Amino acid sequence: MPKQTFLNLPEEKRAKIEQAAINEFTAYSYDQASTNRIVEAAEIPKGSFYQYFAGKKDLYRHILDKILERKMEFLTPVMANPMEMDFFQLLRETYVAGLRFATSNPELQQISQRLMADRNHPVFVEFIQDNMGKADDVFRQLIQLGISRGELREDLDVAFAAHIISEMNNSVADFYKSYVKQTMDDDYLNMVDKLLDFLRRGIGSSEQVGS
Amino acid sequence: MPKQTFLNLPEEKRAKIEQAAINEFTAYSYDQASTNRIVEAAEIPKGSFYQYFAGKKDLYRHILDKILERKMEFLTPVMANPMEMDFFQLLRETYVAGLRFATSNPELQQISQRLMADRNHPVFVEFIQDNMGKADDVFRQLIQLGISRGELREDLDVAFAAHIISEMNNSVADFYKSYVKQTMDDDYLNMVDKLLDFLRRGIGSSEQVGS
DNA sequence: TGGTCATATGACCTTATGGTCACATGATAA
């Protein structure tokens, strides 16, 4: 957590520092990011930086918190009323909300992606596992709900399915990027629909074959 | 490419250097890996290192080449006779081969994973895109074949499906790790079968619903 | 006015990095 000194700062100055940090972490991985550069961009002396934060890690966590907060602004409205939509509609809205976040906050998305990429980095394992665990839980509940409503196969391995869907949720933005590059189709609604169709029906032909 | 001097080295010495590099790149990301530590572990003078390689990047590429070579030893036998298996059998064998590589070469797997994680790092984009492009191509052909044999839905978006399957191929080893952690089931055959079942049939109930 | 206290400041520290280079060594050929 930032020190009180930082929180006491006039909002303008605080915002400038945060923005400098966001720019740095957008351009460089955590390890490569430089407090010197941040300090320079924020136009504050090196010493002041250490009045505000315990160090690089502290600043990074602060930025992650801000990102999570912002992402939740997109996600919570979707999750608010799970009973009004079926499973796939809900999942669709979830993925779409993630993509809306990603396209309207490209720097923050970039930082999140770096975070997921470096997910075994000692500095963030804790943060990651906490949040991914929560996501798995949410999806597990949604799947249970979907099964009980007859929207999903009854013989699903719930935890396994939850994990897959949660992983897809993480990689959907990344996936979208390469989708656009390949197909020149930048409408993420198309992509999400295709993805959900895969998830729903699989890719096998209808002729049933024993596993 | 390593310099001729390196190739002239007695095999024992060469192996020692390569092993030191593998250990370093297993423990640290490319950026964090230190030539100083490698040189120390390999018990060669710093100067000698630069007689053998142009620099860190050169060494890293050399190691990547060795990894790819080794991974291919697992994969080529599977791909050798695609007409003797149906699509899902072939895919299963492919995933299993990847997992066999991963479990029998954990350090190399770790390095590959780091590579995929840092895939936009300027030093490896070229290497990555080359190889992922190749993978996409292979899967596209397999899917075409699968459709023509009636094993896959005719209305598939081939490129899209190929991309998904290729991505899954990349993440299956990663996925396996968290699968084991969650379920305590370390039999990857189970996991692969579940994954393929998802891919084949989807997770939706059989009641057909308009998309 | 003088004292106190949070805050501001930047020169400076240690430690590490990737990389260089003048020179040493030793095998081969004349």
Add this chain to the structure above:
DNA sequence: TTATCATGTGACCATAAGGTCATATGACCA
């Protein structure tokens, strides 16, 4: 024996990192 040439060697270099600290500043109160 002497010259040549690939190879070996480690002290050394510039650069940059994250972090510290003695000192300066300035707002507030007695």
